[in-house]
Amino acid sequence: MPHVLLIARRAVGHLGYVSAVRVVSVDGVHSVQQWPPVETQPPQVHPKAPEQGAELTSHYSECFGCGEDQPGGLHMSSTIGAGHVVHSSFTVSAEHQGAPGLAHGGLLSCAFDEALGTVVGQLLRKPAVTGKLETDFRRPVPVGSTLHITAELDGTAGRKVYASARGHLGAPDGPVAVEARALFVVVDLEHFTEHGDQDALKKLRDSAREPERTDRWDINP
Numbered sequence: 118m119p120h121v122l123l124i125a126r127r128a129v130g131h132l133g134y135v136s137a138v139r140v141v142s143v144d145g146v147h148s149v150q151q152w153p154p155v156e157t158q159p160p161q162v163h164p165k166a167p168e169q170g171a172e173l174t175s176h177y178s179e180c181f182g183c184g185e186d187q188p189g190g191l192h193m194s195s196t197i198g199a200g201h202v203v204h205s206s207f208t209v210s211a212e213h214q215g216a217p218g219l220a221h222g223g224l225l226s227c228a229f230d231e232a233l234g235t236v237v238g239q240l241l242r243k244p245a246v247t248g249k250l251e252t253d254f255r256r257p258v259p260v261g262s263t264l265h266i267t268a269e270l271d272g273t274a275g276r277k278v279y280a281s282a283r284g285h286l287g288a289p290d291g292p293v294a295v296e297a298r299a300l301f302v303v304v305d306l307e308h309f310t311e312h313g314d315q316d317a318l319k320k321l322r323d324s325a326r327e328p329e330r331t332d333r334w335d336i337n338p
């Protein structure tokens with residue numbers, strides 16, 4: 118069974134390069150994993166990114182992670198934290214079960230995709246999609262409990278954006294139940310117009326123009 122023995126974080130020199138080293142043990146064989154896996158630059162928060170303390174509304178009402186128009190969705194909410202951080206919360210309901218009374222692992226990964234996508238999209242203000250997502254499930258997450266997820270931008274390398282997150286069970290300082298790391302890739306808006314559904318894109322465009330929802334992601338500003 119994989120086991121992480123050590124997590125160390127270091128900041129190096131004038132580049133502000135940040136790397137975490139994880140020593141992972143599988144069947145007694147240790148291996149070292151570096152995160153981010155390549156040399157990165159410090160993330161540049163966009164000048165128009167929401168300020169610390171800002172409570173974010175759904176970027177798209179039909180988003181499975183945060184949309185209010187998805188009855189069985191995760192209905193996550195997020196707040197901008199200090200520096201390169203977004204705080205999100207996900208309360209597990211009966212619709213999210215895998216084993217009886219416990220959250221489905223795939224939905225926990227989904228919650229982390231959402232939290233990580235939010236820190237990337239909201240702080241960099243660039244369209245980006247998940248290229249790779251890796252999740253460590255450390256404790257069972259029961260129905261009715263809330264995961265408090267802290268997601269952080271770790272660095273950028275060209276179009277590649279690296280971010281990681283930890284989910285604390287029951288309280289922001291509760292035990293870590295889930296951790297995740299992801300690579301997002303910055304894309305042109307054509308990614309969505311070419312591959313997405315035109316009616317859904319129109320709905321997003323229209324909602325972004327509602328005066329009370331100016332914070333939404335306008336796909337074609």
Ligand SMILES: CCCCCCCC/C=C\CCCCCCCC(=O)SCCNC(=O)CCNC(=O)[C@H](O)C(C)(C)COP(=O)(O)OP(=O)(O)OC[C@H]1O[C@@H](n2cnc3c(N)ncnc32)[C@H](O)[C@@H]1OP(=O)(O)O
Pocket residue numbers: 176182230231232233234235236238239242243244245246247248249275276277300302304333334335
């Ligand atoms: C006006 C804007 C305002 C913004 C405001 C924001 C507010 C919104 C806030 C919040 C919203 C977010 C909340 C939602 C979060 C959920 C997000 C999702 O679930 S996204 C859906 C799932 N993901 C996909 O569907 C992708 C499908 N994949 C693709 O489309 C392509 O594969 C893509 C774009 C990822 C890459 O394709 P290529 O052709 O563009 O580029 P190539 O060259 O292949 O990759 C670029 C670099 O990335 C590396 N790369 C790509 N995939 C990799 C992988 N799996 N592992 C390692 N490296 C990978 C490559 O090796 C390359 O690296 P080298 O530049 O050569 O060093």
